[in-house]
Amino acid sequence: MGVISCWILQVVLVLQLQVLVVLSQNIISGSVPVGESLTASESQQFSSSWLSPSGDFAFGFRKIQPNDGFTLSIWFDKIPDKTIVWYAQTVNTTTGLVPEGSKVTLTADRGLVLTDPGGQQLWSSSLPQTRSSVSRGLITDAGNLRLLSEDSDVALWSSFANPTDTLLPSQLLFAFAHGSMLYKRTYYRNPS
Numbered sequence: 001m002g003v004i005s006c007w008i009l010q011v012v013l014v015l016q017l018q019v020l021v022v023l024s025q026n027i028i029s030g031s032v033p034v035g036e037s038l039t040a041s042e043s044q045q046f047s048s049s050w051l052s053p054s055g056d057f058a059f060g061f062r063k064i065q066p067n068d069g070f071t072l073s074i075w076f077d078k079i080p081d082k083t084i085v086w087y088a089q090t091v092n093t094t095t096g097l098v099p100e101g102s103k104v105t106l107t108a109d110r111g112l113v114l115t116d117p118g119g120q121q122l123w124s125s126s127l128p129q130t131r132s133s134v135s136r137g138l139i140t141d142a143g144n145l146r147l148l149s150e151d152s153d154v155a156l157w158s159s160f161a162n163p164t165d166t167l168l169p170s171q172l173l174f175a176f177a178h179g180s181m182l183y184k185r186t187y188y189r190n191p192s
Helices: 002-028
Strands: 031-033 037-039 046-051 057-064 069-076 084-087 103-107 111-115 121-124 134-139 145-149 155-158
Touching (some): 037 057, 046 134, 103 134, 111 155
Antiparallel strands (some): 031 134, 046 057, 057 069, 069 084, 103 111, 111 121, 134 145
16 A cells, blocks of 8 residues: 555656646746736836746836836846837837836737726737737747737737837838838938
8 A cells, every 4th residue: 555655646746747847848938828917016126027038038117217117128138238129119108118016917818918007008919800819928039029829829919020119130120010111311421
């Protein structure tokens, strides 16, 4: 009887370890499940964030100094400067500043939803009109935050397809995407 109990205990422990490995791989791989949320917090300079597999990039709230606000953004996480490479442009301002206590949640039907402390929506990822819903978020080692469909892991939305003021290597810039235009400014000097 003791041998059987010991064997059952070993099987249970192995199964628990496998579950822990799978869960940790999801976190390490940059994968974020639907229902996860982050809150802008003054308690630490950098609120909690979601990391890419290598840890090179992070997504979350960044405190903007000396302003009294946060941005929902993607930044280089391994360099001292923590340079922001993408940020959500909220309805109130193009700077993307939101107050402490603002929250972003990954939802199945609307993707990322950013709300102020009172619950008012400030921004959301614009998902296409499809029958697919978001199954998970994924921040890649290229710095691209992707919201993947439940059907085939196709990206329903990505930060690369919604650029702000920074382009990253491997990011394509599509002219006239989402009604935007690409401008080239040229300065000419008088040769005389």
